[in-house]
Amino acid sequence: MAGIDPVLDDSCFRILAYELDGESIALRFITEFRNMLPSRMNRIQRAVGDQDLSAAMDAVLSLASSASMVGGLQVAHQCRSIGHAVKNSDFVTAQHASVVLEGQTQALANELTAMLHARGCRFGGCSA
Numbered sequence: 216m217a218g219i220d221p222v223l224d225d226s227c228f229r230i231l232a233y234e235l236d237g238e239s240i241a242l243r244f245i246t247e248f249r250n251m252l253p254s255r256m257n258r259i260q261r262a263v264g265d266q267d268l269s270a271a272m273d274a275v276l277s278l279a280s281s282a283s284m285v286g287g288l289q290v291a292h293q294c295r296s297i298g299h300a301v302k303n304s305d306f307v308t309a310q311h312a313s314v315v316l317e318g319q320t321q322a323l324a325n326e327l328t329a330m331l332h333a334r335g336c337r338f339g340g341c342s343a
Contacts, residue, residue, distance in 0.1 A: 220288035223326035227286030242336055245285050249327040252320050263309045271301045287323040
């Protein structure tokens with residue numbers, strides 16, 4: 216039986232740090248990702264609201280990919296769901312799903328902020 220994806224899968228940090236050759240680079244990537252979440256969410260909502268298939272697909276695939284890298288599994292899964300709806304030109308479902316995504320991105324931002332603070336990073340940057 217499949218469980219619910221965690222808001223933040225901490226094991227992804229170790230993988231990201233390994234792939235980027237160091238914790239400090241991974242922490243900077245995560246900080247930038249977190250800082251860009253509101254604008255990325257706005258981009259998805261605007262594209263879905265405008266029923267712009269190309270822009271919506273670009274926005275959700277981009278967020279899904281980077282969210283997976285930082286461990287935001289719920290966000291990545293929800294982006295894929297929105298992408299399926301958009302591919303089927305079901306923008307009503309995509310809009311409803313983007314409301315759920317907005318809450319998930321906020322929860323992910325909160326988890327990432329806590330994780331970054333625990334590693335000595337603050338809003339303005341990271342000393343790691």
